[in-house]
Amino acid sequence: xxxxxxxxxSLNVEKEFASWVDKLLITAGIxxxxxxxxxxxxxxxxxxxxxxxxxxxxxxQLMHDQLTLNECLDLEQxxxxxxxxxxxxxxxxxxxxxxxxxxxxxxxxxxxxLVVPVNNARYALNAANxxxxxxYDSLYGTDVIDEDHGKEKTSSYNPLxxxxxxxxxxxxxxxxxxxxxxxxxxxxxxxxDNKMLKVKVKDSWTELASSLQFKGYRGxxxxxxxxxxxxxxxxxxxxxxxxxxxxxxxxxxVKDIELEAxxxxxxxxxDSVAAVDPxxxxxxxxxxxxxxxxxxxxxxxxxxxxxxRKLNEDRVYQAQDNTTFSLSGRSLLLVRNVGHLMKTxxxxxxxxxxxxxxxxxxxxxxxxxxxxxxGKGTHTNSDKGSIYxxxxxxxxxxxxxxxxxxxxxxxxxxxxxxxxxxxxxxDEERRTSLNLKNCIDEVRNRIFFINTGFLxxxxxxxxxxxxxxxxxRKGAMKDSVWLTGYEQSNVFNGLQTGLxxxxxxxxxxxxxxxxxxxxxxxxxxxxxxxxxxxWVPSPTAAVLHAIHYHQVNLSDIQNNLMKTLTDKTREMLTxxxxxxxxxxxxxxxxxxxxxxxxxxGYVVRWIEHGIGCSKVPDIHGTGLMEDRxxxxxxxxxxxxxLHHGVVTKEQVRQVMKKMAKLVDEQNQLDPDYQFMSGRxxxxxxxxxxxxxxxxxxxxxxxxxxxxxxxxxxxxxNK
Numbered sequence: 001x002x003x004x005x006x007x008x009x010s011l012n013v014e015k016e017f018a019s020w021v022d023k024l025l026i027t028a029g030i031x032x033x034x035x036x037x038x039x040x041x042x043x044x045x046x047x048x049x050x051x052x053x054x055x056x057x058x059x060x061q062l063m064h065d066q067l068t069l070n071e072c073l074d075l076e077q078x079x080x081x082x083x084x085x086x087x088x089x090x091x092x093x094x095x096x097x098x099x100x101x102x103x104x105x106x107x108x109x110x111x112x113x114l115v116v117p118v119n120n121a122r123y124a125l126n127a128a129n130x131x132x133x134x135x136y137d138s139l140y141g142t143d144v145i146d147e148d149h150g151k152e153k154t155s156s157y158n159p160l161x162x163x164x165x166x167x168x169x170x171x172x173x174x175x176x177x178x179x180x181x182x183x184x185x186x187x188x189x190x191x192x193d194n195k196m197l198k199v200k201v202k203d204s205w206t207e208l209a210s211s212l213q214f215k216g217y218r219g220x221x222x223x224x225x226x227x228x229x230x231x232x233x234x235x236x237x238x239x240x241x242x243x244x245x246x247x248x249x250x251x252x253x254v255k256d257i258e259l260e261a262x263x264x265x266x267x268x269x270x271d272s273v274a275a276v277d278p279x280x281x282x283x284x285x286x287x288x289x290x291x292x293x294x295x296x297x298x299x300x301x302x303x304x305x306x307x308x309r310k311l312n313e314d315r316v317y318q319a320q321d322n323t324t325f326s327l328s329g330r331s332l333l334l335v336r337n338v339g340h341l342m343k344t345x346x347x348x349x350x351x352x353x354x355x356x357x358x359x360x361x362x363x364x365x366x367x368x369x370x371x372x373x374x375g376k377g378t379h380t381n382s383d384k385g386s387i388y389x390x391x392x393x394x395x396x397x398x399x400x401x402x403x404x405x406x407x408x409x410x411x412x413x414x415x416x417x418x419x420x421x422x423x424x425x426x427d428e429e430r431r432t433s434l435n436l437k438n439c440i441d442e443v444r445n446r447i448f449f450i451n452t453g454f455l456x457x458x459x460x461x462x463x464x465x466x467x468x469x470x471x472x473r474k475g476a477m478k479d480s481v482w483l484t485g486y487e488q489s490n491v492f493n494g495l496q497t498g499l500x501x502x503x504x505x506x507x508x509x510x511x512x513x514x515x516x517x518x519x520x521x522x523x524x525x526x527x528x529x530x531x532x533x534x535w536v537p538s539p540t541a542a543v544l545h546a547i548h549y550h551q552v553n554l555s556d557i558q559n560n561l562m563k564t565l566t567d568k569t570r571e572m573l574t575x576x577x578x579x580x581x582x583x584x585x586x587x588x589x590x591x592x593x594x595x596x597x598x599x600x601g602y603v604v605r606w607i608e609h610g611i612g613c614s615k616v617p618d619i620h621g622t623g624l625m626e627d628r629x630x631x632x633x634x635x636x637x638x639x640x641x642l643h644h645g646v647v648t649k650e651q652v653r654q655v656m657k658k659m660a661k662l663v664d665e666q667n668q669l670d671p672d673y674q675f676m677s678g679r680x681x682x683x684x685x686x687x688x689x690x691x692x693x694x695x696x697x698x699x700x701x702x703x704x705x706x707x708x709x710x711x712x713x714x715x716x717n718k
Contacts, residue, residue, distance in 0.1 A: 485571025
């Protein structure tokens with residue numbers, strides 16, 4: 001595709017993008033010439049700094065490529081070497097987070113976090129509206145409730161399954177919101193009397209064991225439509241309607257229990273989208289603006305009728321003193337920009353060279369955030385006037401310092417108060433993990449978030465030690481010494497710097513959206529590990545994960561961890577290398593086929609459909625949420641085994657062809673799908689997947705973006 005540019009100073013700005021930005025500037029009351037002049041200075045100022053930081057990454061990789069396994073096995077020697085090389089920084093022990101003007105969803109509400117591709121309007125709206133969700137629906141439609149003894153999910157409502165859902169839900173009420181006497185299971189009526197919530201149980205009236213949990217209601221006090229309860233700073237809403245199909249069969253008329261679920265949502269510009277050119281980037285920016293502005297809508301067909309979806313309105317309640325108050329009907333929206341690596345032709349310099357994509361992301365995120373700050377939208381996202389940008393894939397404190405410098409300049413470009421833009425630092429690269437306290441210190445006045453990301457972090461772990469030896473099997477990574485140390489170190493540094501009081505300590509994604517019972521059984525572990533938020537793959541998963549935040553007192557857990565967690569540097573330096581590989585042929589084939597199928601299943605959708613994140617069937621047909629992070633680990637793992645002779649190039653090629661046939665079968669019902677089998681040489685997806693493996697060691701830090709972007713653009717231009 002040919003793009004046309006408008007010359008603004010020494011910059012060439014894609015015309016449609018320039019026109020769109022100018023409209024935003026008028027709305028924001030910003031002078032057009034002043035803005036573009038400042039942007040020009042900003043891009044020129046930071047371009048070479050960014051280039052040098054990327055060169056430093058390459059130099060560090062070259063340094064690691066020259067190490068031997070024996071040098072790394074001696075942890076004291078290895079640690080000393082890394083300190084001498086500047087890879088391990090001198091720790092700033094007194095670092096403390098000092099961020100101000102943070103919303104309650106960041107500082108005082110622990111809860112689930114959704115990550116959503118911002119350019120999918122339906123998904124983005126579903127995520128933003130996932131602040132509240134039906135507990136009944138989430139239980140009824142998932143495997144949390146088994147299908148034994150007549151409780152099957154049927155085409156019409158199954159009363160036996162419905163009864164099991166209601167029993168499960170009211171047992172949770174008894175646990176979280178106990179009555180002085182009796183049970184919510186036996187409740188016959190809820191009323192508000194003399195500013196108190198009264199509950200009729202077996203013809204006798206009782207109250208909540210803790211009256212402070214009752215926060216408000218809707219409707220007539222003697223016949224309320226809903227009862228608002230607070231527990232562990234999270235809300236739940238008991239909905240009452242005796243005419244409703246469910247409520248009319250409930251003794252108290254309860255038709256549903258809605259939980260406050262995804263308190264925050266990360267709208268993603270990065271790993272879950274496939275934005276490779278100016279057209280794609282403008283589409284991403286459009287969607288983010290409309291989402292923040294409140295104008296984003298989408299139509300789809302459901303049950304034979306057209307449904308229009310838009311952002312939820314706030315929820316208005318009556319307080320005990322007869323005043324009204326409201327709670328947000330929407331999640332607090334954060335935005336994830338791209339990292340420091342990729343460039344774009346959305347804006348080019350005078351010589352035609354491309355600018356860094358992340359720098360433009362920052363400007364546009366700031367500009368749209370300013371409009372929210374000015375109250376120019378239908379709803380206000382941040383009550384505190386903050387702009388929340390999550391910044392991924394930074395390596396060490398020097399790169400975090402660079403991001404801080406960019407954000408400072410963006411605030412000056414947009415005439416925003418200092419530290420209006422808040423930063424979330426994703427702890428997903430090895431040099432950041434090992435120097436996390438210093439990274440936090442570099443942005444101590446604007447940081448609001450750190451998290452762990454197993455897949456990207458594993459991808460960097462593999463690439464860092466690529467030449468030193470063959471990696472252990474991918475499944476064994478989850479129990480490896482370095483990974484346990486990394487997860488604990490992240491929380492340790494978050495607690496040490498006070499981020500638990502001034503931000504979020506996040507944990508990673510549950511990748512199996514159809515395995516909700518396992519999630520309910522296992523994901524509470526993220527809270528016991530000290531995380532006050534964790535990623536979920538869907539609004540339904542957000543509701544079910546919200547259960548965990550009622551089940552444990554996170555403050556107590558974090559206070560105990562403060563006393564027990566210790567520095568985990570040595571553990572994180574324990575490389576996941578198999579010094580004497582003795583895998584059987586069967587084990588090697590299993591690993592190859594699992595990786596190959598995952599790579600192809602994701603890459604074919606990315607390159608040929610422009611889908612950056614989707615539920616991709618694994619080799620056994622189980623749907624897994626896949627994005628570029630999962631691709632990074634799988635491609636790097638295969639490339640590493642190939643490099644060390646565990647497998648041959650021909651083995652890889654043959655297993656890729658075999659798995660391509662399986663992926664074709666898994667996608668055969670998609671009318672837009674192009675088979676890879678029978679056209680391996682001309683398939684951009686198949687050739688791109690091979691390239692990710694065969695050229696894996698040459699890719700910067702093992703990232704997949706350069707190959708994916710080039711292949712996607714080639715496919716679009718055919």
